[in-house]
Amino acid sequence: SQKIEQNSEALNIQEGKTATLTCNYTNYSPAYLQWYRQDPGRGPVFLLLIRENEKEKRKERLKVTFDTTLKQSLFHITASQPADSATYLCALPPDSSYKLIFGSGTRLLVRP
Amino acid sequence: DSGVTQTPKHLITATGQRVTLRCSPRSGDLSVYWYQQSLDQGLQFLIQYYNGEERAKGNILERFSAQQFPDLHSELNLSSLELGDSALYFCASSVEAGANYGYTFGSGTRLTVV
Numbered sequence: 001s002q003k004i005e006q007n008s009e010a011l012n013i014q015e016g017k018t019a020t021l022t023c024n025y026t027n028y029s030p031a032y033l034q035w036y037r038q039d040p041g042r043g044p045v046f047l048l049l050i051r052e053n054e055k056e057k058r059k060e061r062l063k064v065t066f067d068t069t070l071k072q073s074l075f076h077i078t079a080s081q082p083a084d085s086a087t088y089l090c091a092l093p094p095d096s097s098y099k100l101i102f103g104s105g106t107r108l109l110v111r112p
Numbered sequence: 113d114s115g116v117t118q119t120p121k122h123l124i125t126a127t128g129q130r131v132t133l134r135c136s137p138r139s140g141d142l143s144v145y146w147y148q149q150s151l152d153q154g155l156q157f158l159i160q161y162y163n164g165e166e167r168a169k170g171n172i173l174e175r176f177s178a179q180q181f182p183d184l185h186s187e188l189n190l191s192s193l194e195l196g197d198s199a200l201y202f203c204a205s206s207v208e209a210g211a212n213y214g215y216t217f218g219s220g221t222r223l224t225v226v
Contacts, residue, residue, distance in 0.1 A: 034214055043114065043202050043217030044155070089155065097160075097168040099145065100215065104154040 002027040004103040006090060012109045013080060021075040021106045023090030030092035033066055033073045038087045038105065047088075048075075080110045115139065118203050118218035126226055130191040133221045135203030137184055143167070143206045144186040145215060146178055150199040161186055193225045 003026040013019050023033070032051045036044035050057045050066045050073065057064045063076040077084050087105040094101045115138035125131055137144050146158040157170035161180035172178075175193075180186045190197060200222050204215035 032212065036214075041200075041220075041222075043116075043204070043219050044215075045114075046214030046216065049212065049214055098143065098162070099157045099160050099168040099170060101157060102147075102155040 002094060002101075004028075004090065004092065004101060006088075006103040006106045008104060008106070010107040010109055012111065015081060015110055015112050017080055019077040019080045019084070019108055019110070021088050021108065023073040023075070023103055025071050025092060028071070028092060028094055029068075030094075032093070033064075034091045034100065035062075035064055035073075035075050036089045036091060036102075038089055040087075044089055044102075077108070080108075082110045082112050084108060085110050114216050114218060116203060116205050116216050116218035118201075118221050120221060121219065122222050122224075124224045124226060125193060127193055127195060129193050129225075130189065131193065131223065133188040133190070133201050133203075133223075135186045135188070135205075135218060137186070137203075137205030138216050141205035141207050141216070142184065143208065144180055144184070145204045145206070146186070146188050147202045147204065148199045149202060149220075153199075155202070158188070190223070195225050198223055198225045 005024045034049045035047045038044040050064045061078045065074045087107045089105040091100040091102045117136040142163045145160045148156045158172045160168040178188045200220045202220045204217045
């Protein structure tokens with residue numbers, strides 16, 4: 001069956017450290033993958049898109065990698081800050097249609 | 113403000129009733145997507161419209177329907193409401209039919225069915 005898996009356990013790290021979140025998918029061959037941030041009770045906010053022919057993408061303190069062989073994307077936040085505390089969602093197009101399917105998200109807590 | 117406007121922000125209604133949720137996409141975006149988010153299910157795709165036409169459908173219940181109007185705003189109609197329909201309903205928009213540039217989400221409508 002098709003699945004998108006993100007660690008359901010919260011990631012708790014110290015301010016200043018690098019947070020690494022994982023997104024694994026099964027039985028999909030997405031042309032791209034996206035990452036979103038969601039704060040409690042708010043809509044998700046788009047962060048980064050990485051295409052299947054890109055190994056890595058960066059935006060300020062964010063870095064995303066995409067390994068189509070491992071069927072995995074890693075999302076890194078360097079020099080993390082308490083304001084980075086949120087739930088991070090990965091999303092991908094499951095087929096040639098235009099919808100996005102979202103993982104259940106990983107909650108990140110950055111301690112001051 | 114993301115540019116995507118959803119109304120109302122909160123809705124409390126009784127089982128068996130019908131409600132309409134409204135979404136105005138960001139200026140220039142032609143695609144509108146509806147998602148349902150409940151605590152145990154995460155973000156579930158319901159339906160997508162592009163420039164007035166239905167483009168993709170998820171596991172949307174037959175009790176639910178949607179449309180996109182000529183001015184590009186969209187409405188999600190939920191009828192014969194059940195307790196399990198209580199959730200956050202999000203609308204998102206994007207500049208093209210695909211999602212190559214990411215979605216812009218609204219702040220959601222919190223529906224409580226009592």
